[in-house]
Amino acid sequence: MIHNDIEKIKSRATILHKIILSVLFLGVIIVFAGLSASVFFSFASPEKFNAVKGNLNWSIYYALGNGTTFFIIIPFKIMQPLDTSMFSAKDALITYLLSSLLGLTLILYGIKQIVTILKSTAKDITPFIISNAKNLRKLAYSIITYSLVSDFLTNFLCSLFVTKIFYVDLSNIHFSGLLLGGLIFTIAEIFQYGVYLQNEYDTTL
Known part of the structure; x- marks a missing residue:
């Protein structure tokens, strides 16, 4: 009975590992696409960028050659609702895009830890190994760092490079x-602590 339960857990861990690994790969692709877009936008003419002030956020547009537009939404808590003549829409788009990619990178780092833990759960005899404890700690650090730094850093960078107003x-x-x-x-x-108990149990057998 216990063996069957363990096999079910390992099977679910294998499925989750594949799903979250796919999410990780998709996130990496998005980061590289965002970096490529940032390089492209840095060489684009400022006249192709436009900022529209909404009720709660900015909409920053870039006019593509085929008549369509690329746009991002920047909340007022990130960039204050100034007059559009006081900043460059191009600088706003590039700064917000790059800083958002930094936040996404932190998220992907945390997802990588989850992928490693699930792989260990699916393949190893027991998930109670020291590397998994370290991966859990890294996941915690990534979440804490993202919560503290991500939007706050974006807010600061927009003040520094876009509005020039702290x-x-x-x-x-x-x-x-x-x-x-x-x-x-x-x-x-x-x-x-579970790893320690597991090691103690194994040494007594």
Whole structure:
């Protein structure tokens, strides 16, 4: 009975590993596409960029040659609602795109840890190994760092390179993410204790 339960767990872990690995690869492709787009936009004429102020955010447009447009949405908590004559729409798009890619990279780093843990669960005799405890800790650090830095850094970079006006919004710090990261860090510590107990049990056999 126990053996069957273990096999079911390993089977589910294998399926989840494949799904999340696909998400990881998709994320990597998006990062490279975003970097390529940023390089392309940096050589584009500023006249092709346009900023439209909404009720809660900016819409930054780039006019493509075939009559369509590429656009991104920038919340006012990231870039304050100034007059459009006070900043460059091109600088806003590039700065927000690159800083968002930094945040996405942090997310992908966390997903990589999940992929490694699931692979270990599917393949190893037991998931209670020291490397998995370390991966859980890395996942916690990535979530905490993203929650503290991602939007806050984007806010700061937009102030530095776009509006040239210092503006900080503390709502850009995700306190729910900090709580989640702290919870996962606690689980990592418990997991490491489980590794110790597993090793103690194995040495007594």
